[in-house]
Amino acid sequence: MDMRRAIFSMGELHRPSYCEKCGGVLVYKGLGEYECEECGHQEYDDYGKVRNYLDEHKGANVAEISDATGVTHKSIRDMIKDNRFEIINNAGGYIRCEMCGANISSGRLCSKCEQLYHRQLEEEARRMRKSGIQGGSEGFREETGERRFIRER
Template sequence: MKDVANCPKCGQIFVKALRPICQHCYKEQEANYETVSKFMRRKQNRMASIREVHEKTDVPLEQIHQFVREGRLLVTHFPNLGYPCESCGAIIQDGRLCSSCTDNIKGGLEKLQKEKEFEQKKEEQDRNKRTENVTYHSLNDRFHKK
C-alpha cells in the first residue's frame, strides 16, 4: 500500500508519492514560485532583497527561502537573495550554516580532540610511572640472619 500522510501545510490526507505535500498545496507553491520568478525576471527587480520580494509579491518569506535553498532562484543571477543560517539566522546563499557558525563548530571539535589527546597522553604517562615505580622483594631476604 502507498504511504498515506497528512499534508504538513494544510493537514489534508494525501498519498505521499513524489512530493511531501498534497496536490493543492503543491499547486499553490508553484503559483507562488511563478509570481516570484516573474517579479525577479524584471530587470529593475534583479537586485531586490528577500524582504522586498516578500512585500511586493505577498509570497511568504519561508517559501522564498525554500526556493533559494533548492536552487530554483539562483543567487548568481539575484545576489541579494538568500536564506537564514540554521544556527544564528544570518542570511547565507549556500549550505546550512554561515561561515561564522561553521568556524565555531570546527573550533569546538578541535578543542575536544585536543582535550581527548591530552587525556590519553596523561593516562599513558600515569601507566608508565606505575610500571617504573614497582619494587619487587624477595622472600629470601626476610629469612636471612644477620
C-alpha cells in the first residue's frame, strides 16, 4: 500500500492524511477540511464532503448525499445521530429515539428522554455522594491511606 495515498479511519469517518496531488502531509483546518503543507491543495473527510454537499443542496436525502459524495449511508446516519446534521422535510426517514422510539430529526434521544436521562444521572450522582463513594485517589482514602470499597466479612 502506498503510504502517500493512505487514508485512515477513526470511527466510520474516513480522514485523509496525505495529499493526493503531491503526497504532502495534510493539516486539519476544521469542519472536515484539510490543507496540504506542501502545495495548499484542500481535501475533505466524510464530514466535510457531506457538509459541502448540503451547503449547495439543502434538503437532500441520505441516498442523494451518499451517491454524490461516496460517503456510506451508515456514516451519514451516524453523523445525524451525533447531531452534526438534522433531518428536514423527510417523508418517513426519521431516526428514532433510542429510549422511547419517537421520531426525531437528529441525535439519539428525544427531548423528553434526554431530560429523563440527565435527571437519572444527577440522581445517581447524588446517591453516590450521600453514600460517600467518590472518584479519585485510585481506590484509597486520602486521609488514612486505606482501601475504599472493601467490605469486611
